[in-house]
Amino acid sequence: MAEKTINRELANVINVRLNRQLLYYIDICTRCGLCKDACHQYVATGDVTYLPAYRAELIRRVYKKYFTRTGRFMPSLIEGREPDDRLLDELYRTTYACTGCRRCMYYCPFSIDTTWLLGVAKAMLLEAGRGSPILTELAGAAVMKGENIDLFKDVILESLKDTEKEVQQITGDASAQIPVEKTGAQAMYVALAGTHTILPVAVIFHHARLDWTLSLFEAANYGYFLGDNKLAKTIADRIVDEAKRLQVTQIILSECGHAYRVMKFLYEAWAKEKLPFEVKGIVEVMHELVESGKIKLKKDSIAEAVTYHDPCQVGRNAGFYEEPRSLVKAVSRDYREMTPNREKNWCCGGGGGVVAEPAMDEFRLKTGMKKVEQIRATGARIVVSPCENCRLQLDGLNEKYNLNIKISSLMDLVADNLVAQK
Amino acid sequence: MTEEIKPDLEIDLKGLLCPLPMVRVSQNISKIPVGGVLKAVATDPGSLADIPSWARTTGNEVLRVDKGDKLYTFYVKRVK
Numbered sequence: 001m002a003e004k005t006i007n008r009e010l011a012n013v014i015n016v017r018l019n020r021q022l023l024y025y026i027d028i029c030t031r032c033g034l035c036k037d038a039c040h041q042y043v044a045t046g047d048v049t050y051l052p053a054y055r056a057e058l059i060r061r062v063y064k065k066y067f068t069r070t071g072r073f074m075p076s077l078i079e080g081r082e083p084d085d086r087l088l089d090e091l092y093r094t095t096y097a098c099t100g101c102r103r104c105m106y107y108c109p110f111s112i113d114t115t116w117l118l119g120v121a122k123a124m125l126l127e128a129g130r131g132s133p134i135l136t137e138l139a140g141a142a143v144m145k146g147e148n149i150d151l152f153k154d155v156i157l158e159s160l161k162d163t164e165k166e167v168q169q170i171t172g173d174a175s176a177q178i179p180v181e182k183t184g185a186q187a188m189y190v191a192l193a194g195t196h197t198i199l200p201v202a203v204i205f206h207h208a209r210l211d212w213t214l215s216l217f218e219a220a221n222y223g224y225f226l227g228d229n230k231l232a233k234t235i236a237d238r239i240v241d242e243a244k245r246l247q248v249t250q251i252i253l254s255e256c257g258h259a260y261r262v263m264k265f266l267y268e269a270w271a272k273e274k275l276p277f278e279v280k281g282i283v284e285v286m287h288e289l290v291e292s293g294k295i296k297l298k299k300d301s302i303a304e305a306v307t308y309h310d311p312c313q314v315g316r317n318a319g320f321y322e323e324p325r326s327l328v329k330a331v332s333r334d335y336r337e338m339t340p341n342r343e344k345n346w347c348c349g350g351g352g353g354v355v356a357e358p359a360m361d362e363f364r365l366k367t368g369m370k371k372v373e374q375i376r377a378t379g380a381r382i383v384v385s386p387c388e389n390c391r392l393q394l395d396g397l398n399e400k401y402n403l404n405i406k407i408s409s410l411m412d413l414v415a416d417n418l419v420a421q422k
Numbered sequence: 423m424t425e426e427i428k429p430d431l432e433i434d435l436k437g438l439l440c441p442l443p444m445v446r447v448s449q450n451i452s453k454i455p456v457g458g459v460l461k462a463v464a465t466d467p468g469s470l471a472d473i474p475s476w477a478r479t480t481g482n483e484v485l486r487v488d489k490g491d492k493l494y495t496f497y498v499k500r501v502k
Contacts, residue, residue: 137448138441140479145471148478152471159467162492193440193468218468220440356441358449392439 003084006128010083011066013124014059018067025117026060028110029053035114038107040347041097044367052104052114055094058087059117059124088128095121095227096132097363099354100258101312101347122227131226135353138222139231146238149216156216163195167202172420176206181246182213188248189282190239190259192388193218197254200415201282207418208294215242215251219259220388224266225353233270236262243277250278252285255386255409257313257351264318283314283386286414287323290330296419297330306332307380309371309394310345311387324410328384331417336378346370348385350393361396368397375403386410427485427497429461430454436465436493443469444476451482451500459485462496470494 014022035052036042042050049055058081064071065080081087100115125131145152160178168176178198179185189205189212191197198214205212217239223232243251253260260281268275289295308328314320321342329335338345349368354360371394375383383405385391394407431454435443443464451460462473470487473496477484481502488495 134445134448137476137480138444141444141472141475144479145475148475152475155470159470193472194466195468196439196466218440222441356445358445388439392442 007082007084008066010088010124010127011062013127014063014120015067017120017123022116022120025056025112026063029056029060029112030110032109034107034109035104035112038104040101040103040349040370041099041367044369045363049090049094050097052108052112055098055121056112056114056117058091058094059121062087062124083124083128088125088130091121092125092130092132095125096135096352096357097354097360099312099347099349099351101351102316103312103344103347106316106343119227126226126228131228132353132357134356134358135222135226138356139226139228139235142218142220142222142235142238143231146217146235149238153216159195160198160214163199163202166199167206170203170415171206173206176202178202179213180216183246185213185246185248186211187250187252188213188215188243188246189252189254190215190217190219191254192220192256197388197409197411200409200411201254203415204286204289204295204411204418207421208289210289210294212252213246213248215239217242219253219256221259221262222353222356224258224262225356229266229270232262233267236267236270239263240267240271240275248277250280252280252282254282255388255411257311257317257387257389261313261317281314281318281320283320283324283410286327286410290327290414295414297327297414298417298419299330300333301417302332302382303334304382305334305336305378305380306382306384307336307338307375307378308341309338309348309375309383309385309390310342311385311390312345312347312351314386315345316343324384324386327410327414331413336380338374338378346374348390348393348397350389350396351387355389355392355396364393365396365400368393372397372401372403375405380405382406382408384408384410384413424486424488427459427461429497430458432461432463435462435469438464439466440468440472444472447473447476447496447498448480451498454500456500456502458500460496460498460500462498464494464496465492467492467494469496473498
């Protein structure tokens with residue numbers, strides 16, 4: 001196909017997504033530059049191509065070239081650009097590097113959601129056959145697991161046996177179980193791959209006497225990071241179909257920021273249907289269990305200094321600031337807040353699927369410097385964060401910069417500090 | 423008796439959690455020739471479903487999985 005035709009087809013990706021929101025984001029940027037100090041990647045590298053405004057500008061220029069009158073006839077007057085190889089290379093590098101933390105949106109006077117624009121960029125890259133190879137493989141593996149669950153069910157159930165024994169030892173109750181495929185359970189818990197996010201939750205739910213069942217699928221959704229909404233929906237469908245089949249009244253997603261975002265804020269729009277169950281995150285559920293007195297925490301049981309890292313998808317993008325803090329503060333004698341925090345918190349640098357990209361290892365550890373500075377300033381020895389991606393990144397930062405900290409999930413913190421039930 | 427498989431490359435995935443075992447297998451399979459075998463030792467039980475799913479998706483083949491005490495050894499053949 002002629003290059004011009006290919007370029008037009010790529011540009012058309014913008015056109016088919018062009019709604020009022022996108023048009024507003026394309027039109028309104030004044031290049032004021034306030035976003036530069038908000039982006040941890042620009043601050044750490046000083047590389048202008050990581051400026052949120054610049055990343056979005058690549059999409060704007062293609063739009064101007066193809067969908068404005070001046071752009072069609074004299075594109076150079078308004079910096080219109082073809083989506084050629086050079087632009088696509090740049091788009092790939094800057095788009096898949098973005099962690100989707102949306103800190104820039106908070107600082108932008110017009111609240112431009114660069115992540116939204118980069119969603120269009122990812123769609124354009126996918127149309128050009130240039131999606132991230134590793135994210136494609138990970139998403140493909142999730143779909144494969146969904147389509148062939150009978151092949152994997154036995155190994156999943158077998159691996160749960162040891163975990164169930166651990167739950168029985170910890171709770172001192174030989175009848176404690178990890179229920180699977182329990183029809184009519186009140187809640188279905190969706191963990192991450194492996195058993196490390198199952199054990200603490202099984203202990204907590206046992207204490208709370210919650211009627212629950214465990215999903216056979218993992219919460220993570222690499223189709224979302226890839227930018228392929230159709231694939232992301234297919235991956236989420238595995239969980240939705242299972243929840244419908246089991247007729248649960250709510251699903252509880254593990255400490256996985258993007259998985260919560262997908263299921264809570266995006267899925268219904270993709271599926272064009274209202275989910276017949278409630279979607280909750282484990283952070284809010286643990287908070288509710290404590291508030292309702294169903295579980296009790298050992299007050300001030302941790303003597304070492306503890307700090308809390310707001311995962312972008314749990315805090316800024318979902319609004320859970322005080323719930324996790326109240327749990328951490330309850331068990332900590334010496335709680336120390338990072339500065340800035342809550343909606344102004346710095347991204348750790350590991351979100352958006354970046355931790356899965358080996359080619360970005362050096363870059364993500366470099367761009368985690370703001371988080372390193374924040375942690376060091378607190379002097380804390382324990383960093384709690386309810387997001388697996390954040391914890392993987394914090395592990396990397398801990399090792400590279402000799403932070404000498406222990407990184408904990410909120411689930412583990414709660415499970416390890418439960419008051420035994422009578 | 424279990425047949426001995428001679429790997430072309432061995433990688434240590436102990437302590438790594440999802441998605442890193444799959445990522446490291448994907449990263450290293452390209453370092454061996456087509457027909458060669460990658461041996462990967464993991465501790466994450468999630469890899470028991472993840473690595474075979476990845477292999478099926480990418481057209482590679484898991485020849486064998488040895489399960490020890492919380493240790494999982496995968497022999498993955500590079501098919502293409």
